[in-house]
Amino acid sequence: MATKSNSLELVIRNAKGVKGETNVISCGAGLELWVTINQSGQTAKKWNLRYTDAAGKRQKARIGSYPELSLAKARAGAEDLKANAKSGVNVAKAKAREKLPQVQSTRTFEAVATAWLQKKMPEWDDAHAKRQKERLVGNIFPAFGDVAINDLTMEHIDNALAVVIARGARETAQRICSIVINVFEYADLMGFVENPVIINRLTRYRKEMPKPVTKRHLYKEMSEAEIGALLRALEESKGRWTLQTSVALRLAPYVLLRPIEICEAEWAEIDMNAAEWCIPAARMKMARDHIVPLSRQARELLLEIRPFTGANKYVFPSPRKHDAPISTASMLQAIRRIGYASTKEEGNSFCTHGFRGMASTTLNQHPAFQHLKEDWIEFQLATSKRIESEAYNILTPRSYIEERRVMVQSYADYLDDLRERVKAGEL
Known part of the structure; x- marks a missing residue:
């Protein structure tokens, strides 16, 4: 004659899971077998124990899986666990530690x-x-x-x-x-x-700990003649680099973005018809969506490269790995090759991040741009200063968009004028 234990073992062995349901088989003394369907569509059987800890609180713990743990072993493990719980052992923490054997x-x-x-x-x-x-x-x-x-x-x-x-x-x-x-x-x-x-x-x-030394500026103030000479050098040296590096470097002065934000540009972000570049928060340092209104010059540069990279995810794909963008180092090396040293050094120095400093300094200080509001400039630069100072001053990526559109076009025209004046020997 089959014993009660053998009958229960048979029920457990033959139990089948039902999708979306949990079948609980009570095995006595708080021990339960939960029968479910796992993600692979197969029946899964897990041992669970309901017990009372030393403080008199009802608790629940998972012991293991069937058939790896038989009914007899599950009962023995349950008794050990309850004994530990009564003596004050935190069973949950002990189980967590078992998951980190190394x-x-x-x-x-x-x-x-x-x-x-x-x-x-x-x-x-x-x-x-x-x-x-x-x-x-x-x-x-x-x-x-x-x-x-x-x-x-x-x-x-x-x-x-x-x-x-x-x-x-x-x-x-x-x-x-x-x-x-x-x-x-x-x-x-x-x-x-x-x-x-x-x-x-x-x-x-x-x-x-010793405080960090004050950060050096990534931009040393340049005269109009120096700015024009830099832009002329970028234009006349464009054939020395890959098309991706050449266009990225010539685009940088016009968009006021960080080098990494330019290098990782995706065609899906750029709306040529609206002349806007919409960068998702995940790509921005400040973790906020950002819209860059494109000047005529910026749009022309993007149209220059589109026939060559338009089928790619990235606007500036790496020549070696087409599924990855160019690196910021490629832009910096190009700057070095036309004679500009690190900003740590004296003399003719510049770095790719300096285009942002150039724009900020010019737009804030040049007499031609004194009508601009600081909010427009900081918003365009997407800096940490772009803070909602008032509860009702809600800013969105499209805030000041028309003012910024006029601003970036005026600034782009100003840069082109400096470059042409240097070429003509007027600066």
Whole structure:
């Protein structure tokens, strides 16, 4: 005669899932088998236990899957779990730790930091994730990555950051310190840190770190003759570079965008009929949608390259990898090849980001543009100054669009005039 246990085993073995439903088979003492249909369309059977913890609160925990865990083993595991719960063990935290065996077994700083990275990376864009990982791999892991997280001292961390500070990268050192604090906070949350006081010490330490040196300006003020000479050089040297680099570089003065925003331009963003370039927030530094009204000169440059790259996703595809855009380095190298040094140096110097500084300085200070409002200029530059200072002053990507359209056309004509006057020897 079949026993009750054998009958239950048979029911469990033959149970079939129904799409959209959860069939619960009660196995006694709070143990349940949940039968469902998984994403692959197959029957899935999961063991769950309802129990009471040491504080008298009702809890639920997943034990495992059937048939990997038989009825007998599930019952034994359930009894062990309930015994631990009654003795005050936090079962949920214990189960979470089981999912990180590589961290549990070693718990070196590198192991914990790697687990933290894996948890955070889905929240970050690719570029930020790469930078965070490089800061750890290049600066921290070689210094104390193999040290157990509970054996780390402030001296370990101070010595590692001192190397970064010594090479002049004070801002990077502060960012690395913030990463270390984040890793320790994650470790504390997971129950790995025996003495969380180090987190408070690290926070105080970061406040006392050497402050970053004031950032150098990416643009040195240029006279009208110098601006005209630069634009003339770009025009006369356009055959020295690839078409993509040539057009991107000549477009930069007219659109007031950051180099990366130009290089990664997509044809889907550009409306030739409306003469507008609509850049999504994901591509903008300020993470806001941005519309650039195109001057006649900017539109002509885009029409120049469209027959060659119009079938591509990118306006400026890489000559080597057509599924990727050109890099900002290609624009910077072109500037260097026509005789312009880094802005760190004296004399004839410029960088591609300097086109924005040139526009800001000219539009704010030149007598011909004194009628312009600062809001129009900052909005066009898409800078952090573009703040809604009043509750009812709601700004959208199309704010000041007509004023900005006139502004960029006037500025483009001004630049062309400087270039032609240099050619004619008038400047």
